[in-house]
Amino acid sequence: MAEAVRHDKTARQLRLLSDALDSGRLGPVRRLVNTLAPAEIGNLLESLPPGKREVVWGLVDPEDDGEVLLHVGDEVRESLLADMDTDEIVAAVEDLDIDDLANLVEDLPDTVIDEVLKSMDRENRERLEQVLSYPEDTAGRLMNPDVVTVRADVNVDVVLRYLRLRGELPDHTDHLYVVSRRHQYLGRVSLAALVTHEDSTPVNRLIDDEQPAIDVGDGSDEVARRFSDHDWISAPVVDDNNILLGRITIDDVVDIIREQAEHQAMSAAGLDEDEDMFSPARRAFRRRLIWLGINLCTAFIASSVVSRFEGTIEKLVALAALMPIVAGMGGNAGTQVLALMVRGLALGQIGSSNVMTLLKKELTVALINGLVLGVGLGLIVLAWFQQPMLSLVIGTALTLNMLTAAFGGVLVPVTLKRLGFDPALAGGVILTTLTDVMGFLSFLGLATLILLP
Incomplete structure (x- = not known):
């Protein structure tokens, strides 16, 4: 509820800003922007296309510039910094805490970093250098040396x-x-x-x-x-x-x-969480092409399985209409398990001591769901095509694919994590390929064995 209210508030502010900017009334824009917290200003800036963003950024109170820069994504921050000269950047960051400054300083040009360091007293400069000496995403990089x-x-x-x-x-x-x-x-x-x-x-x-x-x-x-x-x-x-x-x-x-x-x-869709929504089409094209290309390759794997059963499909046209059901249900079931596993791995709740217990539980859930849904789907197919054996085939194939989804949903992210890959990024592609291949293979394979003379 609170999140919905916040989103509605942001949407209203965005409409007011856009209308005022379109009409050239900068006074109301300045007053509105400077009544907001830095995080809210950052959210609005990310919601504006580059032209309007540049205008609003110029109206932000200079005292808030540093805090606002901390609350925008890397790409948006890069564009905002490009509109500032060295003196403006130095003034913006001079009052930031050491940990916040360490977050920001690596996005600055080397010449600006030198000026920032020169503007600091010796104690704070040494503190900043100490924090920057630790690897990113560690406690050392997050800490503020200013303690009592x-x-x-x-x-x-x-x-x-x-x-x-x-x-x-x-x-x-x-x-x-x-x-x-x-x-x-x-x-x-x-x-x-x-x-x-x-x-x-x-x-x-x-x-x-x-x-x-x-x-x-x-x-x-x-x-x-x-x-x-x-x-x-x-x-x-x-x-x-x-x-x-x-x-x-x-x-x-x-x-x-x-x-x-x-x-x-964002990783589940192959995107970067710091990507600017309004980044140039050429840049977005390059990033997304790689991900889509990988998905295209995996789609060919599933298609190659289907192609091996062309003769079966030609003789039983009903199979073509039912194939997506088995693959789609397996994909949906796998996505549920994958989401659970990615969350558990991120929170440190899953390890070698409990992964097998979790696998047994998910296989049990998948078996029950597969049997229940398989019976239901079988009855629908029976009423639709009047073929009892076809109902048996699709019900069995659905159950097998649900089990495959549970098996892959548990072991794929765990394996990726142990190999040093991000399960949130790569898990979805691998699991979808697995359930598609198993769905087509089990359904068409059983149909070939049972339905063809």
Whole structure:
């Protein structure tokens, strides 16, 4: 419900913007755009064709430029940056947090990166270089080195004086991290505990040492899973020696989860989640041609199976009308299992310890569904063609293909994952080919054996 309301709001804003732009009324456009949050502005920019996008981008408050750039896809960001000069880019990113700046800096031209680094003080420049030294999609790349730390051997009044002296705290600061003299992570102490205890209370009596730290090399998927499991707002990041390096906050994890969902949805169609909807036709053509070419090749595999039964089809024309049913039902069943498996693999819920149990369960479900649907389909075919043996053939073929779909739906993504491929991207093509081939082979093969004299 909330998602539908948000989409309706975006659609209304888009209509208002388009109407105002078409009539040349830039004042209302400026006022509307600058009442929105950076994420909403980014969503609107992605919804506009390049010409209108360029106009609206020029009307965005310069103070919001950096945040807006973080909330658009790579291709749209590239086009927006192309409309900015070096000074504008430097001004846009100078107030970003280190983790956000690390996200953005690799999309900048080398000359602009040099200017950005020159504009930073030594401490922040070293922090940025530290974050950029870690591989992409790891905790090290997601973390913000700006953390508030305290020692365990001080009292609450010392910490409170330090916080007042420091002034502003980093966003999403719900805990302070307790470290040793060597900056090793010991635990955390909540702000609530600090303000509800006596000033003379030692910090070591307030330490919560139950929150495990995140290793700097952990993948972003693992980070998102742990935040989800534990309902964290923030979490410390440490190296192999338990030295506190920074922290990851919930806003970054929300971005990870959103990107994962977009990647899974777009990969199933062979698309890039960062692709601009309004990218030039030539660029979209090149990207999609490869994917469609692969699908064309797999279609020939299924067609070659059908071609081997030309004689059977010529003698029993009804087979031509019924073939797509068996293949289509297998494909649909396989898609259901594949979606379940891709999600489970992404969440780390599926491994060698439970994959066989899952396979048995899916085969059982497929057998039951196959028998029920096979009987139903057989009765329909019997009423349609008045051929009992044809009903038996199609019911049996449907059951066999449902079992094939379950088998492939479980093992194909698991195998792809172990080989280092993305199951969301490649699983659908392989599974569809498998169910098409098995559907045609089982149906036409059984028809040849049973129906032909």
